Amino acid sequence: NAGVTQTPKFRILKIGQSMTLQCTQDMNHNYMYWYRQDPGMGLKLIYYSVGAGITDKGEVPNGYNVSRSTTEDFPLRLELAAPSQTSVYFCASRGQGAGTEAFFGQGTRLTVV
Amino acid sequence: GESVGLHLPTLSVQEGDNSIINCAYSNSASDYFIWYKQESGKGPQFIIDIRSNMDKRQGQRVTVLLNKTVKHLSLQIAATQPGDSAVYFCAESNDYKLSFGAGTTVTVRA
Numbered sequence: 001n002a003g004v005t006q007t008p009k010f011r012i013l014k015i016g017q018s019m020t021l022q023c024t025q026d027m028n029h030n031y032m033y034w035y036r037q038d039p040g041m042g043l044k045l046i047y048y049s050v051g052a053g054i055t056d057k058g059e060v061p062n063g064y065n066v067s068r069s070t071t072e073d074f075p076l077r078l079e080l081a082a083p084s085q086t087s088v089y090f091c092a093s094r095g096q097g098a099g100t101e102a103f104f105g106q107g108t109r110l111t112v113v
Numbered sequence: 114g115e116s117v118g119l120h121l122p123t124l125s126v127q128e129g130d131n132s133i134i135n136c137a138y139s140n141s142a143s144d145y146f147i148w149y150k151q152e153s154g155k156g157p158q159f160i161i162d163i164r165s166n167m168d169k170r171q172g173q174r175v176t177v178l179l180n181k182t183v184k185h186l187s188l189q190i191a192a193t194q195p196g197d198s199a200v201y202f203c204a205e206s207n208d209y210k211l212s213f214g215a216g217t218t219v220t221v222r223a
Contacts, residue, residue: 004156031209040122042202042215043157050209090156098144098206099164104156 002026006091006105013081013112021076021108023091029103030096032074034058034066036087037107043090049074050096081112123218126197132190134217136203139184143205146179148188151200151216160188162206195221 007022025032030051035043035058045058049068063085065077074093078085088109094102126132138146144165149157163170163177163186170177176189186203200216 031211033211035213040216043213045212048209092156092211094211098208098210099162101159101162102147102157102211104158107154107156 004091004093004103004105006089006108008108009106010109011111013078013110015081015083015112017081018077018079019081019110021078021089021091021110023074023076023105024072025074025091025093025103026072027093027095027103028071029093030071031094031100031102032068033092033102034064034074034076035090035092036060036085037090038087046076046089078110083112086110086112121217122215123220125220125222126193127222128193128195130193132188132193132197132219134188134190134201134203134219136186136188136214137184138186138203138205138214140205140207140212141181141184143207145206146177146186147204147206148175148177148186149202149204149213151202153199157202157213160201190219193219193221195223197221 004025033048034046044060047066049055088107091105092102094100147162148160151157161172174191178187198221202216204213
């Protein structure tokens with residue numbers, strides 16, 4: 001099993017550009033998450049999904065969009081990149097239930113200039 | 114806002130000593146409390162969790178203690194090794210929710 005795979009690993013965007021961060025998991029997990037991690041800080045939840053076709057906002061959703069057309073994929077879309085979106089983005093997945101272990105991808109380091 | 118936080122942002126430990134990392138939480142309704150380890154350049158990795166109806170759980174070289182009276186969670190690492198150098202996060206889980214605190218950076222001195 002590959003686990004959770006994120007692409008790309010690094011990206012530099014200009015202000016106003018858009019991009020999609022890809023996330024795919026092969027563990028048939030229902031729950032998927034997108035977090036951002038600013039330097040020296042914890043993980044802040046952007047969006048989450050409890051299953052295909054169902055998504056909801058987390059703590060910091062402004063400037064982002066998501067979709068969940070399949071169980072495996074949970075892409076994160078940035079429409080108009082801003083310097084405040086410079087961060088490391090992590091995708092995670094876990095099975096259904098509060099006691100299930102979450103698995104994280106390796107992260108995408110995004111810089112907006 | 115965040116309902117999980119850590120007492121100290123950094124911890125320096127002598128190799129071979131025991132480490133204790135602390136966390137305070139505010140959401141008493143959480144079902145599970147979890148510790149994650151994040152090594153440089155990597156995503157967080159699960160270490161151990163504890164259900165809210167327990168007060169202690171042991172793993173390999175790690176012990177998690179939960180004190181619901183004072184809403185306090187701790188991670189004890191026995192015989193700390195250089196490979197334990199990382200950022201440690203506590204998190205709380207309630208059904209689909211998974212919330213993280215700010216993290217403690219542990220540095221192991223040789």
